[in-house]
Amino acid sequence: MHMADALLSPAVGGTMWAVTAGVAAYSIKKVQNELDEQKIPLMGVLGAFVFAAQMINFTIPGTGSSGHLGGGTLLAILLGPYAGFLTLASVLVIQALFFADGGLLALGCNIFNLGFYTCFIAYPLIYKLLVHKGYSTGRIFAGSLLAAIIGLQLGAFSVVLQTLFSGITELPFRTFVMLMQPIHLAIGVVEGLITAAVVVFIWKARPEIIEKAASGQTIGSSDIKKVLAGFAVIAIITGGVFSWFASANPDGLEWSMFNTSGKEELEMPGGIHQTLASIQEKIAILPDYSFKSSEQEVDGDAPETEGWPAVNAGTSVSGLAGGAMTLLLAAITGLIIRSIKKREKARAV
Amino acid sequence: MSHHIIQADNLKYKYPDGRQALNGVTFRITHGESVGIVGANGAGKSTLLMHLAGVLFPDEGEIRIGEVPLTRKTLPLIRQRVGMVFQDPDDQLFMTTVYDDVAFGPRNYKLPEEEVEKRVISSLDTVGILHLKDRPPYKLSGGEKRAAAIATVLAMNPDILVMDEPTSSLDPKSRRRLITLLQGFTHTKIIATHDLDMVFELCERTIVLKDGRVITDGPTEKILCDAELMEECGLELPLGLLGCPVCNAKKTI
Amino acid sequence: MSNPVESLYNIRLLDELAEKKSIIHNVHPLMKVLTTGAYLLVTVSFNKYQLSNMLPLVFYPVIVMSLADIPAIPIFKRVLPALPLITGIGLFNLLYDKSPVLVLPWITIPGGWVSFLSILIKGFLTILAALILIATTGMTKIALALRIMRIPGVFIIQLLLTYRYIAVLLEEAGRIVRAYSLRSAGEKGIKFRDWGPLTGHLLIRSIERAQRVYRSMCCRGFAGEYHTGREKGINTGDILYFAGWSISFLIIRYFNIPAMIGWLMMGVRR
Numbered sequence: 043m044h045m046a047d048a049l050l051s052p053a054v055g056g057t058m059w060a061v062t063a064g065v066a067a068y069s070i071k072k073v074q075n076e077l078d079e080q081k082i083p084l085m086g087v088l089g090a091f092v093f094a095a096q097m098i099n100f101t102i103p104g105t106g107s108s109g110h111l112g113g114g115t116l117l118a119i120l121l122g123p124y125a126g127f128l129t130l131a132s133v134l135v136i137q138a139l140f141f142a143d144g145g146l147l148a149l150g151c152n153i154f155n156l157g158f159y160t161c162f163i164a165y166p167l168i169y170k171l172l173v174h175k176g177y178s179t180g181r182i183f184a185g186s187l188l189a190a191i192i193g194l195q196l197g198a199f200s201v202v203l204q205t206l207f208s209g210i211t212e213l214p215f216r217t218f219v220m221l222m223q224p225i226h227l228a229i230g231v232v233e234g235l236i237t238a239a240v241v242v243f244i245w246k247a248r249p250e251i252i253e254k255a256a257s258g259q260t261i262g263s264s265d266i267k268k269v270l271a272g273f274a275v276i277a278i279i280t281g282g283v284f285s286w287f288a289s290a291n292p293d294g295l296e297w298s299m300f301n302t303s304g305k306e307e308l309e310m311p312g313g314i315h316q317t318l319a320s321i322q323e324k325i326a327i328l329p330d331y332s333f334k335s336s337e338q339e340v341d342g343d344a345p346e347t348e349g350w351p352a353v354n355a356g357t358s359v360s361g362l363a364g365g366a367m368t369l370l371l372a373a374i375t376g377l378i379i380r381s382i383k384k385r386e387k388a389r390a391v
Numbered sequence: 392m393s394h395h396i397i398q399a400d401n402l403k404y405k406y407p408d409g410r411q412a413l414n415g416v417t418f419r420i421t422h423g424e425s426v427g428i429v430g431a432n433g434a435g436k437s438t439l440l441m442h443l444a445g446v447l448f449p450d451e452g453e454i455r456i457g458e459v460p461l462t463r464k465t466l467p468l469i470r471q472r473v474g475m476v477f478q479d480p481d482d483q484l485f486m487t488t489v490y491d492d493v494a495f496g497p498r499n500y501k502l503p504e505e506e507v508e509k510r511v512i513s514s515l516d517t518v519g520i521l522h523l524k525d526r527p528p529y530k531l532s533g534g535e536k537r538a539a540a541i542a543t544v545l546a547m548n549p550d551i552l553v554m555d556e557p558t559s560s561l562d563p564k565s566r567r568r569l570i571t572l573l574q575g576f577t578h579t580k581i582i583a584t585h586d587l588d589m590v591f592e593l594c595e596r597t598i599v600l601k602d603g604r605v606i607t608d609g610p611t612e613k614i615l616c617d618a619e620l621m622e623e624c625g626l627e628l629p630l631g632l633l634g635c636p637v638c639n640a641k642k643t644i
Numbered sequence: 645m646s647n648p649v650e651s652l653y654n655i656r657l658l659d660e661l662a663e664k665k666s667i668i669h670n671v672h673p674l675m676k677v678l679t680t681g682a683y684l685l686v687t688v689s690f691n692k693y694q695l696s697n698m699l700p701l702v703f704y705p706v707i708v709m710s711l712a713d714i715p716a717i718p719i720f721k722r723v724l725p726a727l728p729l730i731t732g733i734g735l736f737n738l739l740y741d742k743s744p745v746l747v748l749p750w751i752t753i754p755g756g757w758v759s760f761l762s763i764l765i766k767g768f769l770t771i772l773a774a775l776i777l778i779a780t781t782g783m784t785k786i787a788l789a790l791r792i793m794r795i796p797g798v799f800i801i802q803l804l805l806t807y808r809y810i811a812v813l814l815e816e817a818g819r820i821v822r823a824y825s826l827r828s829a830g831e832k833g834i835k836f837r838d839w840g841p842l843t844g845h846l847l848i849r850s851i852e853r854a855q856r857v858y859r860s861m862c863c864r865g866f867a868g869e870y871h872t873g874r875e876k877g878i879n880t881g882d883i884l885y886f887a888g889w890s891i892s893f894l895i896i897r898y899f900n901i902p903a904m905i906g907w908l909m910m911g912v913r914r
């Protein structure tokens with residue numbers, strides 16, 4: 043699955059952006075060093091191919107459902123890990139922009155989850171290992187299938203970690219893993235079978251494509267180590283910076299008037315406060331309505347164990363009313379702008 | 392203006408799969424000529440054009456553009472002189488706007504941006520699609536795409552235009568517009584095509600290819616009217632020369 | 645988005661919107677990218693219970709879409725397919741988080757509901773922000789912004805090429821699938837036996853196309869580098885656009901505006 047912006051915290055999203063940018067920068071350097079300019083249009087067109095092929099529904103035998111091609115493994119096999127990673131990245135950029143797949147903040151996560159494991163782990167350690175003895179239909183099939191499955195498993199696990207670190211979901215780690223891995227095993231098998239079927243077809247029809255892609259790209263263990271080490275360094279640094287930032291500025295993460303005891307929101311500078319108070323007296327719909335009973339009741343029910351949730355019926359209701367008012371104001375603003383524009387247009391005509 | 396002469400000497404080319412696409416092609420085209428290259432599918436037309444634009448290099452033989460032999464070293468120079476229009480405009484329009492596409496060539500030659508702009512505008516104006524300059528190529532019609540593809544080549548200021556099937560998949564009106572456009576060009580033109588009627592209108596000279604060889608090379612009128620020769624080469628007489636299917640009256644030239 | 649033809653229309657719609665002319669369209673692409681980034685960061689930085697705090701964030705899409713003449717309904721339609729997944733993950737919060745957070749005189753709402761709603765709203769707003777960016781900017785100008793951000797040309801040209809050929813390949817894929825379904829009586833998708841050949845043919849055609857594209861690039865002097873034209877300058881207005889929004893986002897982030905409004909409306913005395 044694609045990671046979504048809404049499930050991310052800024053720290054996790056930012057860290058993954060930095061890590062992905064690091065891997066991409068290293069890949070760009072590698073691709074440029076190869077000086078095979080013919081590869082540039084090939085990357086572009088194959089990116090478009092993956093995009094288009096993912097729109098084709100493949101019927102899964104024995105079930106009513108359908109599966110899709112997964113891109114990472116196939117691109118790594120056709121283009122090598124570095125160019126494959128970059129191509130997948132551009133596909134994901136376009137999907138995030140045009141198809142709301144994931145989102146822009148989650149883009150770092152998604153490129154990493156779908157590109158890094160397939161291109162830099164599954165491809166060299168599984169596919170290459172299986173076919174390096176020599177190409178045969180069986181080895182190519184098994185290699186692509188396994189690489190796709192394992193790449194996706196790692197990616198899915200990564201999604202679990204990113205979501206949990208972000209602290210948005212209440213799902214316990216174990217439940218989440220038990221949920222994600224089997225689902226993605228099923229998806230991975232289908233994606234792997236499609237990938238394997240395509241790679242074998244190409245191998246039979248145009249063997250030079252498969253061989254050429256693999257021969258130009260020797261990704262030695264030292265390269266993998268370099269990539270992994272670089273990745274670790276970037277992750278630690280950015281993760282550290284973000285968490286330092288977060289701890290030095292605890293308000294940044296926890297700050298909320300809505301959920302704190304309600305005192306802060308009244309601690310506004312005196313002048314403003316008084317002005318507001320006098321305005322309020324005039325316009326308040328339900329002045330001095332404070333739900334004292336329920337407030338006490340709740341205070342008894344849910345003692346402020348973690349300093350949160352500190353609940354107060356008064357703030358709750360006014361929060362709700364204020365929220366509704368905000369949305370209403372936004373809608374009115376939109377309508378006003380649109381009607382002004384319409385009038386301008388009419389005048390122009 | 393001797394530097395517009397194109398000389399091909401005994402070109403031979405074999406594809407990696409072993410197919411002998413060119414088997415000793417020789418010709419000489421002088422400045423300002425319009426030459427049609429015709430022949431059945433697989434006769435070697437496209438391969439020949441690829442050689443003229445320096446996309447493929449012959450296994451044997453030599454091409455000279457003007458005084459310059461076409462080698463990897465002279466390639467940048469040759470490519471500025473020889474503009475190649477590909478059969479599928481989608482292959483040629485690879486940028487996201489028409490403007491950027493036409494500007495791609497001049498920018499690669501590191502021209503100053505003012506000059507680039509001037510060339511883009513004038514090329515688009517020449518082919519009559521200046522109003523489409525900010526459009527993405529996929530939104531153009533077949534005829535507009537073709538015009539844009541030609542503009543990308545014109546922006547390089549070539550002396551020689553090499554075109555592969557310029558009228559394929561065009562509706563009759565777009566085809567007519569294209570032919571009129573090409574008639575206005577003073578460039579040396581080499582056009583590979585199955586559209587024999589266009590050759591008849593546009594090219595005073597025709598080269599017939601078959602199995603990678605030049606079968607005949609001469610004035611268009613003579614060659615395209617030779618029913619026997621046309622039949623032998625997998626072609627037929629241009630429609631314009633056939634009798635009217637309704638009244639059966641033979642046309643004369 | 646699982647139909648080649650539909651996706652093509654989706655791209656076309658967004659491209660067409662990006663070609664419109666408006667104040668928003670005129671803003672320098674880099675500033676729009678940065679503004680979107682700031683918006684996303686602020687949006688996701690709200691914690692999961694800050695439901696009402698984040699509501700003023702809707703002003704951004706409302707104002708930008710109105711100024712840029714972007715129709716709401718087709719854009720909302722494109723946000724919806726992305727929501728089920730977020731909903732799926734969010735639903736678990738209902739199960740696991742039962743601590744009371746919102747207390748109304750007649751009902752006590754557990755934290756799970758609040759966090760679930762806040763995830764949904766975040767999802768909606770973040771996706772909307774991405775669509776607004778592309779619908780007011782277009783891919784070509786986004787590439788320009790990336791270039792100013794010093795992203796290497798290799799990546800940019802390959803991004804643009806991918807984008808350019810998506811339209812071509814979607815059409816090709818659509819034709820192949822149509823031809824297949826015409827000859828496979830009533831099948832919904834593609835049979836297992838045909839997976840390899842069908843996708844493989846499309847792939848080989850793509851590779852051949854890439855080769856032709858490469859040739860046509862070479863014929864116009866391509867030597868591995870991508871040169872763009874003059875970059876459009878950033879003027880004060882562009883910077884003000886970014887600065888104005890960023891400040892607004894920060895105000896929304898650090899002041900609970902709905903609570904203030906609510907307090908104004910009904911007053912809470914402690």
